[in-house]
Amino acid sequence: MGKKSLEEWQNDAIESTPYLASDEKGSNYREPTQIDLKGPKVETHPKVKPWVHFVAGGIGGMAGAVATCPFDLVKTRLQSDIYLSTYKSNANAALKSRYRSLNYMMEGAVHFKETCNIIGNVYKQEGFRSLFKGLGPNLVGVIPARSINFFTYGTTKEIYSRALNNGQESPAIHLLAAATAGWATATATNPIWLIKTRVQLDKAGKTRQYKNSWDCLVNVTKNEGIHGLYKGLSASYLGSVEGVLQWLLYEQMRHLIKQRSIEKFGYNDEGKKSRSDKIKEWCQRSGSAGVAKFIASILTYPHEVVRTRLRQAPVEGGKLKYTGLLQSFKVIVREEGFRSMYSGLTPHLMRTVPNSIIMFGTWELVIRLLS
Template sequence: MTKKPFEEFEDLEDRAMESLPYLASDEKGANFRDPVTLGANSDAPEVHGTVKPWVHFVAGGIGGMAGAVVTCPFDLVKTRLQSDIYQSIYQSKAVPAGNQQMSIVRQSMIHFKETVGILTNVYKLEGFRSLFKGLGPNLVGVIPARSINFFTYGTTKELYSRSFNNGHEAPWIHLLAAATAGITTSTATNPIWLIKTRVQLDKAGTTRQYKNSWDCLKSVIKTEGIYGLYRGLSASYLGSVESILQWLLYEQMRHLIKQRSIEKFGHANDGLKSTSDKVKEWCQRSGSAGLAKFCASIITYPHEVVRTRLRQMPMENGKLKYTGLVQSFKVILKEEGFASMYSGLTPHLMRTVPNSIIMFGTWELVIKLLS
């Protein structure tokens, strides 16, 4: 039975009304929006927006650079506390003999005070520029590392979701993308981090061994070979677990923030949100990155100490004290005890938590500007 003309017109009108939410300009088109959020079912799988890979690359590099510059002095303190070279100089008093039951809060306060004291001493004895020792190789490492990490994560997340999950995001998609990004980043940037560590551990004055980062690079290749540039790589791979945990936690918290926004505003369009609402959500997402980093760092921190030990310069006789991942764990636990596995944790958290807030916040802003 054929439909009458007016019935066909009504069908066409109904279809047009159903398609209306998905029609917009290029900036707010369907490929930049989440169709699921336009409907009533807010519990459906999340469909990610499309962001060009080069945008992730540029935004990640800018975010990493901003965080690294601001928090460089804390990175210096963390690296020295992780090394056994400076242990006698920066011996902590957080757990003195006969007072093992000291509260965690008091220990944290002592660690904070000691960290500030170390920064003050470095400034007085070595000068202001010493607070930013290793910033050169740090930036040389951070910019490509964050660019590679965000680029690889964003690209593989889209690839995996489209290939294996019908374009929908899921925690296991985030897990695969984060693991891929972590391994890729560690392999590509390990030589840079090794040089940064050596420079930060180099003492000032007559005992100084390296003139600058370039001199350190030449010295490592000459005395230890190309393989020497990849010392600590196994610990870096282990450290990818931290990156994976951070991405997983961040994505889950970001999803919760998005769902709350949908419940409040009824859609994902930012057009009807006030400036204060947008700033509030941006602060929430940036804070989520810091909280995710805090949790991931607490769980996986021992690998940081092992990695620093593996990257230390050889002893005076030319031999390496720490030769492998498992061997390093055994030596540290045997000679220094389990507490040493968390040496430098306080300055590490003081650096990485605000670093993540700055980095992820900048990353989101740059993506919004460039998209």
């Protein structure tokens, strides 16, 4: 075959342009399509291999868990009834005596102060390491949980969009993928979260029940059986609604950020963006994950309290006090009032919002590095 002239190379390049990943799946997955810039814009994403989602999700989850572990400890203790009198009484007394007539923002400020005080007291009374109680099983749970969640979400979103919506994404596809990811994650990791909860609720000193996470696992399986590791699973399934809401809100906000980028720089033209523009968009996407988590947590938080009580498994009169999802709701509201369903909300938000920002931001960075 003879050498091609420069003009022939240029013609070949022009003819092959439509095949260079012109849409979400690229030329390896379907026929090339022409993009109508005047028509409705559809958000597209480059093809990411499933194992990249798995690895990136695990690394993102690990980074977020380590950074926010002390808030997770406080949240778990406030949700339980073991520490109810120790931690809640001071906050309630302060609200009744000084802030009863003020708005919810002031109450939130009081809870924020109380949360910081609790962290300080744990540090003084139990030592610095106690702030990271449960970090071991937390990491053992977070890494596979986030890996499974991001892997399942990314994979099923791909499958559902191709099977149900001609390869295009939509809120309905995001809903199905997020629900599937939530159920799969909850089922696979419930035993790990149960052990983490028991360890975090375990008191220090002479009353300590478990030596470590492994000892907790042995005790639970020996005394309660294998099914004991799945206490709180029904509440975890209910809690998957939070993940579904977060994914839906995150995808919509990310879509808006993408559309603004298209209007400013042209359709998917990364070459026109400066480094500061790319960092700004990355911060906006990461912040969107935090906002989505904040809204989803506010709407679905009561399930967290019920799940903690079910995993805690307190005994009253020789019988389990909490035996099921609805029964637990009724008992907690009847004995402690509806406000108790939001016990630990402040440290929960202080943990999960920055956790989501760190996790999703890290996830995107790792995807870029590995893709």
